Amino acid sequence: MRDLLVTLLVFGSLPAAFRNPFYGLLVFSWLAYMRPQDLCWGFARTMRFSYIVGIVMVVGFLANERSRPFFRKDFRTFTMIALMILVGLSMVFGFRQDAFVWQRYLEFDKIVLIALITTGLTDSRRRLEILTWTIALSLGFFGFKDGIMGVLRGGAPILQGPGGMMEDNNDFALALTMGIPLLFYLGAFQERKWLRLGLYSAVVFTVITILLTHSRGGFLAATAVLVTIAWRSRHRWKALALGAMVVPLFFLLAPRHVLERIASIERYEQDSSAMGRLQAWRAALRMVLIHPVLGVGMRSFQEAWEESPQVWGEAGPPPQGGRVAHNSYLQIWSESGTPAFLCFLALIASSFLALRRIRSRALQGRAPPWTADFARMFEASFVGFVVGATFLNRAHFDLFYQMVGMVTVLEYLALKKAASLEEAGEDSRPAERGEPGREGLPSWPSPPVPGGGFLSS
Numbered sequence: 001m002r003d004l005l006v007t008l009l010v011f012g013s014l015p016a017a018f019r020n021p022f023y024g025l026l027v028f029s030w031l032a033y034m035r036p037q038d039l040c041w042g043f044a045r046t047m048r049f050s051y052i053v054g055i056v057m058v059v060g061f062l063a064n065e066r067s068r069p070f071f072r073k074d075f076r077t078f079t080m081i082a083l084m085i086l087v088g089l090s091m092v093f094g095f096r097q098d099a100f101v102w103q104r105y106l107e108f109d110k111i112v113l114i115a116l117i118t119t120g121l122t123d124s125r126r127r128l129e130i131l132t133w134t135i136a137l138s139l140g141f142f143g144f145k146d147g148i149m150g151v152l153r154g155g156a157p158i159l160q161g162p163g164g165m166m167e168d169n170n171d172f173a174l175a176l177t178m179g180i181p182l183l184f185y186l187g188a189f190q191e192r193k194w195l196r197l198g199l200y201s202a203v204v205f206t207v208i209t210i211l212l213t214h215s216r217g218g219f220l221a222a223t224a225v226l227v228t229i230a231w232r233s234r235h236r237w238k239a240l241a242l243g244a245m246v247v248p249l250f251f252l253l254a255p256r257h258v259l260e261r262i263a264s265i266e267r268y269e270q271d272s273s274a275m276g277r278l279q280a281w282r283a284a285l286r287m288v289l290i291h292p293v294l295g296v297g298m299r300s301f302q303e304a305w306e307e308s309p310q311v312w313g314e315a316g317p318p319p320q321g322g323r324v325a326h327n328s329y330l331q332i333w334s335e336s337g338t339p340a341f342l343c344f345l346a347l348i349a350s351s352f353l354a355l356r357r358i359r360s361r362a363l364q365g366r367a368p369p370w371t372a373d374f375a376r377m378f379e380a381s382f383v384g385f386v387v388g389a390t391f392l393n394r395a396h397f398d399l400f401y402q403m404v405g406m407v408t409v410l411e412y413l414a415l416k417k418a419a420s421l422e423e424a425g426e427d428s429r430p431a432e433r434g435e436p437g438r439e440g441l442p443s444w445p446s447p448p449v450p451g452g453g454f455l456s457s
Contacts, residue, residue: 003044006036010049017056021065022121024057026134028114032398033175034138038163054110061117068123071116076350076408080401083343084112087298090336094297095307101299108396115405122409125370131406135399136186139179140202147205150212155255158212165398173210173218174388178399180206180225181380185373214257217391225384232376277326277391284330288338295337301325328389328397344395348386351407355379358414371414378407
C-alpha cells in the first residue's frame with residue numbers, strides 16, 4: 001500500500017513539475033531528504049523517482065521558463081561547475097573507471113545541477129521560504145520520529161539511516177545536524193504557539209536521534225551548531241547558561257552506550273575506528289604528494305591505497321574491505337587533486353563571507369531584516385557541515401551543495417531588495433534588531449497550504 005501511495009504521489013506530481021519547475025524542485029527535495037521511497041517495502045523502494053522528477057523538471061524549465069536563467073551567475077555557481085569538471089577529469093585519469101564510478105559521478109553531476117537550478121528557480125523570498133520549509137520538515141520527520149522511537153525503546157542505538165545519502169549512520173547524523181538550524185529558526189518566528197513548540201520539539205528529538213546514531217562526528221557537529229545558534233542569539237549569555245544547565249542532565253539521562261561512545265573521543269588511541277581514520281588520513285596525504293594535480297580519481301581511494309606501496313608508509317598495505325579517507329577535505333584533495341580541493345574550500349569560504357556580508361548589510365539598513373535571519377540560519381548549518389565533514393567522507397554531500405545554491409539566492413535577493421530600497425530612499429533599520437527573537441521582527445510564514453498561490457510568486 002505504501003508503494004502505491006508514494007508512486008501515485010510522485011507520478012501525480014509530474015504534470016505540475018512540468019508546468020511549474022519550482023514545484024518539481026520541491027518534490028525532488030522531498031524525495032532527497034525525507035526519502036519516502038525508503039519507507040516502502042516493495043517495488044517503490046528501488047524506483048529512481050528523483051531522476052524521473054529531475055528530468056521532467058528540467059524539460060519543463062526549458063519549455064516554460066525561458067524568461068528565467070537556469071542558474072545565477074556568480075562566484076559560487078561557476079566554482080561548482082569547475083569542481084564538477086575537475087572531479088570528472090580526475091575520474092577519467094584515475095585508478096578506476098568502471099560502471100560504479102561512472103554512476104557515482106553522474107550522481108554528483110545531478111547534485112550540482114540541482115544546486116544550480118535552485119539558484120535559477122528560487123527567485124523570491126517566498127520561494128526561498130517554501131524550499132526551506134520543505135527541507136526542514138523532510139529532515140525533521142526522521143529526527144522527530146526516530147528520536148521518539150529511541151526514547152520509547154530505552155535509548156536503543158540507530159546504526160543505519162533511511163537510505164540514499166543518509167544510509168550510513170554518520171551521514172544520517174550529519175544531515176540531521178544541518179537541519180537543526182532550519183527547524184530552530186523556523187520555530188523562532190512562528191506566532192502560532194503549537195507550531196513553534198512543535199518545531200522546537202523536533203529540534204530536541206533530532207538531537208536525541210543524532211546521539212543515538214553513535215556518530216562521534218555527528219555529536220561534535222551538533223554541539224558546534226547549538227553553540228553557534230546560542231552565540232548568535234540576542235540573549236546570548238542566557239542561552240549559553242541554559243546550555244550549561246542542560247549538560248549535567250544529559251550525563252544523568254543519556255544511555256550508557258551513548259556516553260561510552262562520546263568518551264571514546266578522548267581515548268582515541270585505544271579505539272580501532274579512530275586509529276583507522278588516522279591511518280587513512282596519512283594515506284590520503286601521501287596520495288596528495290604523489291598525485292597533486294588530478295588526484296587518484298573519484299572513488300578510487302581504496303584502489304590507490306592497495307596498488308601503490310608509496311602510499312602504504314610504515315603501516316603497510318591497508319586492511320581488507322572498503323577504505324575511504326574519512327575526511328571530506330582529504331577525500332576531495334586525494335581523489336580529485338589540488339585544484340578541486342581549492343574549489344571545495346572556496347565554496348565554503350565564499351558562503352560564509354556572503355552570509356557575513358548579508359548580516360552586515362541588514363544591520364546597516366541596506367538589506368531587509370529577514371535576510372539577516374536567513375543568514376544566521378544558513379551559517380549555523382554550514383558550521384555543522386564544516387565540523388562534521390572533518391570526520392566523514394562527504395565531499396559530494398547533496399545538502400551541502402543545495403545550501404550553497406540557497407546562499408547565492410539569499411545574496412541575490414538581499415542585493416535586489418537593497419537596490420529597490422535605495423531607489424525609494426527607504427531604510428530598513430528601524431525593524432532590524434540583529435538577533436533571533438519574535439519581538440519587533442516580521443513573522444515567517446507557516447507551512448504552505450496547497451493552492452495558496454506561492455508557486456507562482
